[in-house]
Amino acid sequence: MKEKLEALRAEARAQLESCSTAAELEALRVKYLGKKGELTALLRGMGALAPEERPKMGALVNEARSEIEAAMEAKVKALEEAELNRRLEEEQLDVTVPGVAAPMGKKHPLSQVLDEIKDIFLGMGFQIASGPEVEFDHYNFEALNMPKNHPARDTQDTFYITENILLRTQTSPMQVRVMEKQQPPIKVIAPGRVYRSDEVDATHSPLFHQIEGLVVDKGIRMSDLKGTLELFAKRLYGEEAVVRFRPHHFSFTEPSAEMDIRCFSCGGKGCRLCKGEGWIEILGAGMVHPKVLQGCGIDPEEYSGFAFGLGLERIVMRRYNIDDLRLFFENDLRFLEQF
């Protein structure tokens, strides 16, 4: 009987070894471990043994059962693993097939950069103001120290509606509108559309965008103007941006300045982008003219302030090397989708 058991163990081991499917395995389980299986049959045959032999034999049979069970379990795992590997091998996607696009709109490039600029100033505690594009001559010129027939008006070719109403040529009238409504402290930017009667070409448009800025309070200094605008330039162009301020003239600021940034194409050596100057003009600025403050009911002896204005299109054109201003207003999706 013992020999029979050993033979059975050896047979089971061999069969398990060669078994390759779950079905075969199940057949083996039934064959050896089932109720009518061979081990059970062996146990049943123990009656023929001497009583003192029975426990020994029982232990041997159970040992054999454990061994077969363990081997089966291992085989199950091996088979499952083989099956999984087979599946993974078989199932293959062509991952180079293009994805299914989710529809996504594109923000206009002018808005993208404007939003960036707004965020910079919001972060510095500025509010955002807006005002009429069709504007009184008074706000666009006179209150900005440019009376009728002032030569400075010549530099801004103006669209007129009537003698006293025009399309604003700059966002600067917002300075006056803000100061008329609000007492200092004032810290606002006012982005918007402005109009000049320039024929349309690659670098001119009768409509473009400016961003005006105004800070008024007690003790505002020209050094604050420099500090604020330098910080702005570094936020917009990166920490390594280098700026310079040079004298200029605007009727509504005194002293007036223009801020240049060191050419980011040539690093200041002079190239086509900066027309050999090494610097690119970014914005105009200055200390609010005492007459302008006075005209808005703010005492220039008590308060001072600075103002600045920058052109949006030129900033965006330089950022993306766009050489034709008309593209902004044509709105071809092939253009818009690049940003």
Added chain:
Amino acid sequence: MNVTKGWLADFLELNESAADIAKDMTMSGSKVETFSCWNDNISNVVVGHLLEVVPHPDSDHLQICQVDVGEAEPVQIITGAQNIKVGDYVPAALDNSLLPGGVKIKKGKLRGLPSNGMLCSLGELNLTTGNFPECIEDGIMILPGEYKPGTPIDEALGLNDPMIEFEITPNRPDCLSVIGLAREAAATYRRPFNKHIPEYHEDTADDIKNYLSVTVEEPAACPRYMARVVKNVKIGPSPLWLRNRLYAVGVRPINNVVDITNYVMLEYGQPMHAFDYRTIRGKEIRVKMAGDQEKFTTLDGQERTLQSSMLTIADGEGTIAVAGIMGGLNSEIENDTATIVFESANFDGVTIRKASRALGLRTDASSRYEKGLDPVMTEGAINRACELAELLAGGTVVAGVLDVNNDTRKPRTITLRPDRVNAFLGTEIEPTFMKDSLTMLEFGVDDSKSPWEVSIPSFRDDVEGEADLAEEIVRLYGYNNIPTTLVQMATTQGMLTPAQALQKTMNETLLACGYSEICTYSFISPKVYDKLLLPADSSYRQSVVISNPLGEDTSVMRTTALGSMLATLSTNYNNRNLEARLFEPATTYTYTGADTLPYEQVEYVLGCYGKNESFYTLKGAVEQLLKATGLKPELVEFTPWREHPTFHPGKTAEILYQGEVLGFMGEVHPLIPAQFELPEGVWVADLYFEKILAAAKPAKEYHPLPKFPATARDLAFVCKKSLTVGSMEKVIREKGGNILESVALFDIYEGKQIAEGMKSVAFSLTFRAADRTLSDEEIDQKVKKMVDGIVALGATLRS
């Protein structure tokens, strides 16, 4: 304003390069645009002395020249020109030389014989007979005078003086002159500014009163008029140095007298005119207004029609010049003119500007007058002209000046507080630096008083107060020496207003819905209203009209942005973009009256076309958009609307929220595609931002997630096609009450199994209570009420 470095250096020591001057003066407030020199593009061209000229043996026109170019041996150069002879001095471009226009000259062979360069004509050196009247255009340039052979040509011709172009801002007409810029240069470099005092001899035996009298009839328009007479002048070319200066700054030399007037204008900033005394009738000059519709021929040979608002210079019989703009042909300097009258006058800027505009004639003189000139400077300028006339034209200055001076300005002083200036600038500039700077700019500074008293020079009308003086000081101190500080002030809040925040939300929502933002012109052609099929009496047609538009296409401010959207869709369609979803937060301008500003408001215009688009895709975007603003979707109503001529009457909805019209949307009218070159199937929505803002509830509400299960029921009805889904849904909502969690349309079916003219509409309903599990009976009761209500609309329940 163009000047040359050498001209500036007449007034101060100036050894810096043009590049350094450009940099330094830009930083002190006189912005340099460009600088250049005639010799920038010329190299290795020298004076050659012709030692031998013989015909080429193998040619009937070439000549072989032996040219002394300052080297040990003469060089052989072959030329085709015939106007040369032994002894001539000529420009010789040597081997490896460069000429204007990038022309390179190398040695070579002509008909078998070596030629080591080229003899140059005027044109090859980018010169004209205007510069060199003694030379001819067609042939080699024969240099006037004697030179050392081998001298670089720019040096020999005096064309090595760099030109510097300044941008002059309108507040500084005094800098439209060499003297003004020299004064700035001297202040920039903090060097003495050497004024020039003209010197000349007067014929005291003679008197200008023998020649002329001056009457100014319009003192307001002519604050000062000065005239002097120079006799015995000989008209001829100006000397080379003067022609070179004029040439370098872009003024064509004409003859010595005309050149003098131009030279003095450039040097002093004072326009000058010279009349031929022979032509002045009645020995008198009158400054008076022109006759209305008076015909007058100006120097350029053009007959012009004057108006009575234009100031003229007249003699005893009629007009001889349009004041401040251009002289007359009738009093022009001729080659045999012997006695001249110099005019140095000050005219009112506004008067000149208006006349110049009306005549369409802008000259160097008028553009200077327009900016408002200093009446004081007429005197220096006319004396300089006399000096030059004596020097260059051999003239004799007649004693006496006619000077009608109506300059009513008083000398001005303003106060300056140095500590206040420093506080305002954020600097610590020494008071002595302030005083020195102002003094160099010819301000008078009395610092014995507190505050200081500063007197303003007559040519600085732009300086009005302390802030202006601060600018004068700080621009010489250097803007880059101002420290950079951050604002110290009361805290302000950098935050968006509710309207700005809502716009941001709306823009973001539309982008997420696949709509791209566009940016279009605010002005349109009035024809756009025709293309939109708007009737003649449509209120949209009342636009704000631009009185001086660039063209009809951009002549009125839009009252609707629909045309801009359709035009942009068309651009995209015609550029073969197969589909498009676009939106614009567009400002429109509603006319409110001739003397009032229009009402400006923002409209959100959405537009789309393409194979996946339909009324319902656009409606979906509109619904998402309104939901994002916090409007309750169940309260947004889309009602059929037939009122807009641009839209298909059967495929258009008005969008309402609690009775307020938020806008409209629909498919464009079948006639629209032809108007805008668009395909069939274009959908557009137009939403009024202000209305949405008024209704919007940006604050979000949180509802706890449900604890009790939901029960779903489906209901399908058969009804006439004309019965709207909206009306059925409305009934379902009403009857469902607060246990109806949601209603969703899941099918509309027409066709087989449904009778002609009928449709099947199926809804999926979800019921749920927040506090309990609903019983079937409770739900059945609700459903029954819904069914009854819908049946009452004329539908039948589909089993």
